[in-house]
Amino acid sequence: MTSATPRPASDYPPGGDAFRHRHLTGIAQLTPWEISYILDAAEEWVELNRSGAAKHDDRLKGLTIINAFFENSTRTLLSFEIAGKRLGADVVNMHAAQSSVKKGETLIDTAMTLNAMRADAMVIRHASSGAVQLIADKVDCPVLNAGDGRHEHPTQALLDALTIRRRLGRVEGLTIAICGDVLHSRVARSNILALTLLGNEVRVVAPPTLTPPAMERMHVATFTDMDEGLKGADVVMMLRLQNERMDGAYLPSAREYHALYGLTPQRLDKAKPDAIVMHPGPMNRGVEIDSNVADDPARSTITEQVEMGVAVRMACLDILTRRKRGVPGWN
């Protein structure tokens, strides 16, 4: 039996359901209360996931979720797969490397094929900005963006917001420094949108070659001096630096990057004494982050982020399939 637990009326704002979107393609489509709604829902799943033995809730039983990853990923794919399975759904993974994408089939054709298999939700990652939106416009089921090019990675921003809220007790009025390769980072874009929307002061700390244009229009301050950028920060969010950026085109070398932008204990001292350190993983230890910072349980939230990832993705899968499941109040 699919458990369509009726929620109390107080859960719904007047005039509609609490999450009016069919898809989750980006943070840009969300309002602050919709973000809070997802975070609140995720809190419940954190409890379930920690509950020991049977971490199961079968409300998505009988539903098919396709994880279509056109770009390699281990962590995000695993996280979505576990989230779907904990909710009782049948989860199928499609890797681009094994698919007909390599045989020249267009993205739309691949999407229509998946659609014809009657998926109840699709989780999509693609290397090109806007690709997930393109698919979402064509298929009949909810689509979750698991990262498209440099554009957005909304579940990452949501899990980061949840992690901050649990660690610091709130995710508003904070000073948050996002450091590293912002230019190529969808994690940075989604986080900038989410964290500014929730009322935080967001800074970008990056070498000029890795800072996107027109950052002031995103309501963030930019810093090229790491020590300046970290001053008084409540949260230091590091980004992964892809190896191919360090070959001379954007940066002279990994060791120069570490010298100027690596997060060392000395640099972290510039931030607030209780500042937390975040990283979406996988880390390049010794390049963007020192091991003794990454492994300090008092400061680093890196494993907690992974844990929140599963909870947030469970919340998103649950919320986006409510219409399909006929949950009262969702139509």
Place this chain on the structure above:
Amino acid sequence: MELKPLLIANARLLGGEAGSLLVAGGRIAALNPSGTPEGTDTVDAKGQWLAPGIIDFGVFATDKPAFHFGGITRAALMPDSGPLDGAGLVERAAKGGKPDLWVHPIAAATKGLAGAELAEIGLMQQAGAHAVATGRARIADAGVMRRVLSYAASLGLTVIAHSEDEGLTAGAVATDGEMATRLGLASAPAIAEAMAIARDIMLVEETGAPIHFRQVTTARGLDLVRAAKAKGLPVTCGITPAHLFLSDTAIGDFRTFARLSPPLRSEDDRHACLSAIADGTIDVLASGHDPRGPEDKRLPFAEALPGMAGAETLLAMGLQLVRDGHVTPARLFDLLAATPAKLLGLDAGALTVGAEADLILINEGAPWQVDAKRMAAWAGNTPFDGMPVQGRVTALWKGGQRIR
């Protein structure tokens, strides 16, 4: 079949004074004639505008239905498909429009448009090429560009140049700005255009050879062209309606129909383009007609190919410039026909006695809505999809022969 003489009466010539025009033997025989020969057919224009057929300066496909819908009687075909780098190819392309459309192929400046070796420009001229072009990209090597300019000039041909610095624009699909950043699209600074123009203007100064920048779309680029003209250099430039009516906000939601080359610019640059068309810095308004089917456009934004189907909307957007007070009707037809004819060395593009009777009748107020799904072009990739516009062609003659 011998053509009967034709009188187009009760028309507003170039959107101005009321008058009539007599066509005989396929040519314009008289303006406001006092009498007409025996057996003359008369068309009552009922106050519609009479103008020369549009000479579309720089299209990427021979797309007759779209050209006829848009009032285009002559199309200067860019050398990119082929590419048109040999006399035989030029000759064949020139025949592509017969009998009801003039196609004027533009010769590739370099072999294979590779930007390295001079193409047989002289032989292509003999085969019917009236200009030379660098294609969709500029010639990166300044030495090659210098030789192309002076060689073409010796043959009396203008070089049509693309203006983007390839180093700055490598991999970019948008202009630096809020839109590109929010969408996560690789972008290049707008100065990439001015940098390319600056180099080529210096080469023009050096060689004395004429150049036409096919699309100048930024304030900085237009300033350079304006200054070069003030110095008396043989520099002209053009634009398409897209950069006059749209800024980069049009790429929101990853609309690939708005993926153009050069990419759409900021609102400030758009206003600079409008000022430049008003003050005479811009010489040519062209469609850049480049129909692209879903296989090229229904893709993620960065993977889609640039280009727009512009032939059908060119006139309507031009008339919008008139309504908005940026240009007079007479100047609009300079932009659309007279100046392109001059640059191609054609005796056309104006309502002058003796010229080929390539004529269009325009209902300048007729309202219609651009609809990507119902275009005459073979692909509907228009960034103006859904836009209400005014003005359409109600009749079209080529060499006195009624086509539409």
